[in-house]
Amino acid sequence: MFKSKKFNYLTISFIIFLLPILEFLNDNFQEINIILGKSFLILIFLIFSFLITITFLLNFFFRKIDFYDSLLISVVGFWLLFKHNTINQLFITATENNSFLNYLSAEISLIIIFVIFLTFLIFFFYNNFFFKRFFFIFIYLNFFFLLIELSFIKSNSVTNNIEFKKEILFPDLINDKKPNIYFFILDAMQPIKDFEEYYKIDLNRFLNKLESKNYTYLDNTLNFYGGTTYGLSAFFNLDKIISDDGDLKIKSSSLFPLILKNKNSNLLYNLNSLGYDFKWAGNYFAYCPKFNLKYCLNKNKSTFDLYLNLSFFGKSPLIQFTQIFGELFNFDFRNYIFNKSLGGEGIFKLHDGMGRLTEYLSKLKNLDNPTFYFIHHMSPHHPYLTASDCSFKNYKGTKNYDGYKAAYLCNLKKISETIRFLEKKDPDAFVIFQSDHSWEMAKTPLEKQGIFNLFKMNDKCEYSLDQNLNNVNMLRSVLSCITGNDPKYIKN
Secondary structure (H helix, E strand, O other): OHHHHHHHHHHHHHHHHHHHHHHHHHHOHHHHHHHOOHHHHHHHHHHHHHHHHHHHHHHHHOOOOOHHHHHHHHHHHHHHHOOHHHHHHHHHHHOOOOHHHHHOHHHHHHHHHHHHHHHHHHHHHOOOHHHHHHHHHHHHHHHHHHHHHHHHHHHHHOOOOEOOOOOOOOOOOOOOOOOOEEEEEEOOOOOHHHHHHHHOOOOHHHHHHHHOOOOEEOOOOEOOOOOHHHHHHHHHHOOOOEOOOOOEOEOHHHOOOOHHHHOOOHHHHHHHHOOOEEEEEOOOOOOHHHHOHHHEOOOOOOOOOHHHHHHHHOOOOHHHHHHHHHHHOOOOHHHHHHHOOOOOOHHHHHOOHHHHHHHHHHOOOOOOOOEEEEEEEOOOOOOEEEOOOOOEEEEOOOOOHHHHHHHHHHHHHHHHHHHHHHHHHOOOOEEEEEOOOOOOOOOOHHHHHEOOEEEEOOOOOOOOOOOOOOHHHHHHHHHHHHHOOOOOOOOO
16 A cells, blocks of 8 residues: 555656646747756756755654655645746736736735645545545646647647758859948837837937938838747748748747757858858847857856746746745845846846947957847847836836836937947948837737838948838848849748
């Protein structure tokens, strides 16, 4: 009987431990090749070690509870914590007309989890035969369906995927000295007209100043996709990545940002053929040193995968717990994450791609080899970390209208500063400021595809303002111009 209990409890405990991990992999399958690395294995090991420690402590302080009971209690508590976000969202939906309950939704959801856990303990210790059978069957079915879901997603993700094909799209017909190219991706920056309309702000003064500096702003540009992963994957492939039938045309290894690790990129292949170096300023989502240190503006490397950890624990209240414990021990967890993590850079500095570029270029005496600078400026995408004057200020939530407004206005300030800097440092450069998609509060897929679009090319370039000059077509226009080719645009 003891052996049977030992086997059953060890098995069910291990399965429950795996449930949040499998759910995380299912939810982030497109990034699974990025996730399944050393950092993730370390994370799992640390969680496992923590749960074993809790198990021994329970067994020590409550002598009547044996090791296997303690283990099961520990992993059930761990698993329920990862249901916090699901319960929270359901509660918000159910009480959407009650602002007070919505405000307290996170705390109420935690109480609900505690009640569920307490109910489990009561039935468990009363040794209810039917409850245990029901619970075991429920867990096994949950595990089984998660495996089925993961297999289904995997099988569908490789359908119609093709191998990367190296192709020279822009043969050099001019062979002149090549200008540097600065391509800024301003993550989630909506078109100016949409911003003006929502916030009742007139930005004509900003636009007039830029037009006097030979910059062109287009307010009717639609990117191919309304998200970063697909949008920037198309960017590096120089083409659409989804067929007309809705199938993904490339392998998951050619999705952004993994594409920069595997170097399966038509953009990089064409830049290399033209003699261009490639430099990249990433952020905590696409942390450059994690993928290819050779490309990074900043060579600092952190073994701590902040994005992975925050994403994994984001469905639980554990980050909030960390903040509370930090306050008890006089440790500002939030300040550490935003200002000191990731090799001392912090999210605040790491997200400021424009600032990091000017800092990098200021240290260079000469700009010799032609270079393509890919600057992924994370603002005004959440987390919202800047006041309108670009000083540090943390706005909570992923859909904070005040935070977005402040970040947007800060971006306009930084764009003006960057342009003034490049006018002196590199006046002949091609400079493009575009977003990858619109803001997080977009109501429709079409609205989400609208992008900020500001650029400067030289007078010899022929480009059509009638074309949809999104990320991909802008790249095609720029590379066509510097090589003397006719631009071949991709239709939406």
